[in-house]
Amino acid sequence: MLPQEQINLYIAEQPEWHRRTLVRLRQLIHSVDETIEETWRWNMPHFDHDGIMIGTIGLKHAVCVWFHKGALLKDAHKLFDKPEKDEAKGIRKYRIEEGGAIDEKAFMDLVKQAVKVNLSGAKLPDAKPLRKALVLPEELDAVLRKDDEAWSHWEDMTAAQQREYVEWITDARKDETRKRRVAEAYQDIREGRTRNERYRVKS
Numbered sequence: 001m002l003p004q005e006q007i008n009l010y011i012a013e014q015p016e017w018h019r020r021t022l023v024r025l026r027q028l029i030h031s032v033d034e035t036i037e038e039t040w041r042w043n044m045p046h047f048d049h050d051g052i053m054i055g056t057i058g059l060k061h062a063v064c065v066w067f068h069k070g071a072l073l074k075d076a077h078k079l080f081d082k083p084e085k086d087e088a089k090g091i092r093k094y095r096i097e098e099g100g101a102i103d104e105k106a107f108m109d110l111v112k113q114a115v116k117v118n119l120s121g122a123k124l125p126d127a128k129p130l131r132k133a134l135v136l137p138e139e140l141d142a143v144l145r146k147d148d149e150a151w152s153h154w155e156d157m158t159a160a161q162q163r164e165y166v167e168w169i170t171d172a173r174k175d176e177t178r179k180r181r182v183a184e185a186y187q188d189i190r191e192g193r194t195r196n197e198r199y200r201v202k203s
Contacts, residue, residue, distance in 0.1 A: 077106035090124035
């Protein structure tokens with residue numbers, strides 16, 4: 001399936017407000033530069049220009065836009081959320097709460113800047129590869145990103161704690177074992193537990 005088709009399907013499956021918001025974001029991004037390319041990465045729509053640039057996703061009560069080099073952009077209108085732990089290396093998030101409206105002018109300004117940054121070849125000052133080396137299993141990524149609470153707990157974990165979950169899931173030899181581990185991991189993460197906490201001796 002082509003990236004555009006995957007994105008079309010993804011958007012079509014969203015609730016009404018999420019669908020309208022994702023469609024409008026897509027339109028605004030392309031209105032900035034017609035050469036921006038659509039890609040499907042990490043189970044979410046992405047928009048690239050001379051490299052990875054923007055990702056969009058529908059969450060339970062919001063739509064989020066990730067600017068992968070957001071730290072290099074001037075957020076004059078304060079659209080970005082306060083950087084989270086993994087975002088310190090450069091990613092910045094624009095979160096639109098359910099029922100809210102896109103600040104179209106400010107958003108398009110950020111997209112224009114993102115294109116210029118990629119064209120310039122500018123690099124992020126903090127390019128530590130630790131989190132990049134951790135490839136989140138698609139099944140786990142999908143369920144976590146759809147649940148704000150679970151995703152927040154996941155983001156609060158250290159890289160080592162996240163790696164424990166990833167390695168436990170990817171070590172499964174059978175599909176049914178992998179599915180069961182993904183389900184268990186999701187429940188534990190949603191409750192804020194690390195991989196080994198459920199096995200600690202209770203006194």
